[in-house]
Amino acid sequence: MVIDALAIRPGLRIAEIGAGEGYWLPWLAAAVGPEGRVYAVEVRADKVEALMKLVEDAGYDNVEVVFGRYDDPRLPDRAVDLAITSKTYHHIEDRVAYFANLRGDLSADGRVAHLDDRPDMPFPLSWIMSGHTSDPAAIDQEMTQAGYRRVEAFDFLYTQSFSIYQPIAVED
Numbered sequence: 325m326v327i328d329a330l331a332i333r334p335g336l337r338i339a340e341i342g343a344g345e346g347y348w349l350p351w352l353a354a355a356v357g358p359e360g361r362v363y364a365v366e367v368r369a370d371k372v373e374a375l376m377k378l379v380e381d382a383g384y385d386n387v388e389v390v391f392g393r394y395d396d397p398r399l400p401d402r403a404v405d406l407a408i409t410s411k412t413y414h415h416i417e418d419r420v421a422y423f424a425n426l427r428g429d430l431s432a433d434g435r436v437a438h439l440d441d442r443p444d445m446p447f448p449l450s451w452i453m454s455g456h457t458s459d460p461a462a463i464d465q466e467m468t469q470a471g472y473r474r475v476e477a478f479d480f481l482y483t484q485s486f487s488i489y490q491p492i493a494v495e496d
Protein backbone atom coordinates (compact mmCIF):
# COMPACT_ATOMS: atom_id res chain seq x y z
CA MET A 325 0.00 0.00 0.00
CA VAL A 326 2.86 2.39 0.76
CA ILE A 327 4.57 1.65 -2.54
CA ASP A 328 1.26 2.21 -4.39
CA ALA A 329 0.62 5.45 -2.50
CA LEU A 330 4.08 6.69 -3.43
CA ALA A 331 3.17 6.24 -7.12
CA ILE A 332 6.56 4.76 -7.90
CA ARG A 333 6.96 4.06 -11.59
CA PRO A 334 9.78 2.18 -13.32
CA GLY A 335 12.83 4.33 -13.94
CA LEU A 336 12.35 6.56 -10.89
CA ARG A 337 15.39 7.54 -8.81
CA ILE A 338 14.64 7.10 -5.12
CA ALA A 339 16.70 7.80 -2.01
CA GLU A 340 15.85 6.15 1.27
CA ILE A 341 17.45 8.27 3.97
CA GLY A 342 18.21 6.10 6.99
CA ALA A 343 17.92 2.75 5.22
CA GLY A 344 18.79 0.84 8.41
CA GLU A 345 18.65 -2.92 7.89
CA GLY A 346 17.24 -2.45 4.38
CA TYR A 347 13.60 -3.29 5.08
CA TRP A 348 12.38 -1.17 2.15
CA LEU A 349 15.07 -2.08 -0.37
CA PRO A 350 13.36 -5.13 -1.94
CA TRP A 351 10.15 -3.14 -2.44
CA LEU A 352 11.89 -0.05 -3.79
CA ALA A 353 14.31 -1.96 -6.05
CA ALA A 354 11.43 -3.93 -7.57
CA ALA A 355 9.23 -0.85 -8.02
CA VAL A 356 11.82 1.26 -9.90
CA GLY A 357 13.00 -1.69 -12.01
CA PRO A 358 16.29 -2.08 -13.86
CA GLU A 359 16.13 1.42 -15.37
CA GLY A 360 15.62 3.05 -11.98
CA ARG A 361 17.96 3.73 -9.09
CA VAL A 362 17.69 3.38 -5.32
CA TYR A 363 20.14 5.26 -3.11
CA ALA A 364 20.21 3.58 0.31
CA VAL A 365 21.60 6.28 2.61
CA GLU A 366 23.02 5.38 6.02
CA VAL A 367 25.20 7.21 8.50
CA ARG A 368 26.43 4.26 10.58
CA ALA A 369 29.45 2.38 9.24
CA ASP A 370 28.20 -1.02 10.51
CA LYS A 371 24.86 -0.51 8.77
CA VAL A 372 26.54 0.67 5.56
CA GLU A 373 28.60 -2.51 5.55
CA ALA A 374 25.56 -4.71 6.22
CA LEU A 375 23.56 -2.94 3.51
CA MET A 376 26.37 -3.46 1.00
CA LYS A 377 26.40 -7.16 1.81
CA LEU A 378 22.62 -7.35 1.51
CA VAL A 379 22.73 -5.62 -1.89
CA GLU A 380 25.49 -7.89 -3.14
CA ASP A 381 23.88 -11.09 -1.83
CA ALA A 382 20.49 -10.19 -3.29
CA GLY A 383 22.04 -9.04 -6.58
CA TYR A 384 20.29 -5.65 -6.63
CA ASP A 385 21.99 -3.99 -9.62
CA ASN A 386 19.90 -0.84 -9.21
CA VAL A 387 20.70 -0.12 -5.55
CA GLU A 388 23.63 2.04 -4.46
CA VAL A 389 24.56 2.28 -0.77
CA VAL A 390 25.56 5.82 0.23
CA PHE A 391 27.58 6.59 3.37
CA GLY A 392 25.84 9.81 4.35
CA ARG A 393 26.71 12.39 6.95
CA TYR A 394 24.37 13.23 9.79
CA ASP A 395 23.82 16.67 8.28
CA ASP A 396 23.99 15.73 4.58
CA PRO A 397 22.84 12.59 2.74
CA ARG A 398 25.58 13.12 0.13
CA LEU A 399 23.30 12.50 -2.80
CA PRO A 400 24.02 13.60 -6.36
CA ASP A 401 22.66 17.06 -7.23
CA ARG A 402 19.22 17.23 -8.92
CA ALA A 403 19.18 13.43 -9.30
CA VAL A 404 16.52 12.25 -6.85
CA ASP A 405 12.87 12.01 -7.86
CA LEU A 406 11.66 10.80 -4.48
CA ALA A 407 13.40 10.88 -1.09
CA ILE A 408 11.86 8.77 1.68
CA THR A 409 12.39 8.63 5.40
CA SER A 410 10.84 5.73 7.32
CA LYS A 411 11.13 5.79 11.10
CA THR A 412 14.09 8.12 10.60
CA TYR A 413 12.66 11.66 10.62
CA HIS A 414 12.95 11.98 14.41
CA HIS A 415 16.61 10.86 14.28
CA ILE A 416 17.67 13.82 12.13
CA GLU A 417 18.89 16.71 14.26
CA ASP A 418 18.56 20.05 12.46
CA ARG A 419 15.71 18.97 10.23
CA VAL A 420 14.92 22.38 8.74
CA ALA A 421 18.52 22.82 7.53
CA TYR A 422 18.74 19.16 6.46
CA PHE A 423 15.64 19.25 4.25
CA ALA A 424 16.38 22.74 2.95
CA ASN A 425 19.73 21.35 1.79
CA LEU A 426 18.02 18.26 0.31
CA ARG A 427 16.12 20.50 -2.13
CA GLY A 428 19.34 20.76 -4.15
CA ASP A 429 19.37 16.97 -4.61
CA LEU A 430 15.81 16.75 -5.95
CA SER A 431 14.88 16.67 -9.63
CA ALA A 432 12.49 19.28 -11.06
CA ASP A 433 9.34 17.53 -9.82
CA GLY A 434 11.06 15.77 -6.91
CA ARG A 435 9.13 14.75 -3.79
CA VAL A 436 9.95 13.92 -0.18
CA ALA A 437 7.91 11.36 1.79
CA HIS A 438 8.01 10.90 5.55
CA LEU A 439 6.70 7.88 7.44
CA ASP A 440 7.15 8.01 11.19
CA ASP A 441 5.44 6.78 14.32
CA ARG A 442 3.00 9.22 15.88
CA PRO A 443 3.24 10.14 19.57
CA ASP A 444 -0.54 9.69 19.99
CA MET A 445 -0.54 5.94 19.34
CA PRO A 446 -2.41 3.84 21.93
CA PHE A 447 -0.80 2.79 25.21
CA PRO A 448 1.43 0.77 25.71
CA LEU A 449 2.84 1.44 22.23
CA SER A 450 3.09 5.16 23.06
CA TRP A 451 5.19 4.29 26.12
CA ILE A 452 7.39 1.74 24.28
CA MET A 453 8.00 4.17 21.39
CA SER A 454 8.46 7.23 23.60
CA GLY A 455 11.21 9.44 22.12
CA HIS A 456 11.05 7.62 18.78
CA THR A 457 8.09 9.43 17.26
CA SER A 458 7.34 12.61 15.32
CA ASP A 459 4.30 14.83 15.73
CA PRO A 460 2.78 15.15 12.23
CA ALA A 461 2.04 18.84 12.86
CA ALA A 462 5.72 19.42 13.68
CA ILE A 463 6.77 17.61 10.49
CA ASP A 464 4.46 19.93 8.51
CA GLN A 465 5.81 23.00 10.26
CA GLU A 466 9.46 22.05 9.82
CA MET A 467 9.01 21.06 6.18
CA THR A 468 7.27 24.39 5.53
CA GLN A 469 10.22 26.19 7.12
CA ALA A 470 12.56 24.13 4.93
CA GLY A 471 10.69 25.36 1.83
CA TYR A 472 8.17 22.62 1.07
CA ARG A 473 4.41 22.22 0.96
CA ARG A 474 2.50 19.08 1.81
CA VAL A 475 0.91 17.59 -1.31
CA GLU A 476 -0.50 14.35 0.12
CA ALA A 477 -1.22 12.66 3.44
CA PHE A 478 -2.41 9.12 4.11
CA ASP A 479 -3.98 7.68 7.24
CA PHE A 480 -3.98 3.94 6.52
CA LEU A 481 -0.95 3.15 8.70
CA TYR A 482 -2.03 2.24 12.23
CA THR A 483 0.65 4.00 14.27
CA GLN A 484 2.45 6.11 11.68
CA SER A 485 1.90 9.35 9.84
CA PHE A 486 2.67 9.25 6.13
CA SER A 487 2.89 12.46 4.15
CA ILE A 488 4.46 13.68 0.92
CA TYR A 489 6.00 17.11 0.29
CA GLN A 490 7.25 19.07 -2.68
CA PRO A 491 9.54 22.09 -2.75
CA ILE A 492 7.79 25.43 -3.10
CA ALA A 493 8.90 26.96 -6.38
CA VAL A 494 11.13 30.00 -5.95
CA GLU A 495 9.74 32.98 -7.89
CA ASP A 496 12.18 34.58 -10.32
Ligand SMILES: C[S@@+](CC[C@H](N)C(=O)[O-])C[C@H]1O[C@@H](n2cnc3c(N)ncnc32)[C@H](O)[C@@H]1O
Nearest residue numbers: 341342343344347367368394410411412415416
Ligand atom coordinates in the same frame (compact mmCIF):
# COMPACT_ATOMS: atom_id res chain seq x y z
C1 LIG B 1 14.76 3.17 13.06
S1 LIG B 1 15.92 3.01 11.75
C2 LIG B 1 14.82 2.91 10.34
C3 LIG B 1 15.30 1.94 9.30
C4 LIG B 1 14.40 1.80 8.06
N1 LIG B 1 14.21 3.06 7.40
C5 LIG B 1 13.06 1.17 8.41
O1 LIG B 1 12.02 1.79 8.19
O2 LIG B 1 13.06 0.03 8.87
C6 LIG B 1 16.59 4.65 11.61
C7 LIG B 1 17.88 4.70 10.80
O3 LIG B 1 18.23 6.06 10.51
C8 LIG B 1 19.63 6.20 10.58
N2 LIG B 1 19.94 7.62 10.77
C9 LIG B 1 19.98 8.33 11.92
N3 LIG B 1 20.28 9.63 11.68
C10 LIG B 1 20.40 9.74 10.33
C11 LIG B 1 20.72 10.82 9.45
N4 LIG B 1 20.95 12.06 9.89
N5 LIG B 1 20.79 10.56 8.12
C12 LIG B 1 20.55 9.32 7.64
N6 LIG B 1 20.27 8.24 8.43
C13 LIG B 1 20.19 8.47 9.75
C14 LIG B 1 20.03 5.28 11.73
O4 LIG B 1 21.40 4.90 11.65
C15 LIG B 1 19.07 4.09 11.53
O5 LIG B 1 19.63 3.08 10.76
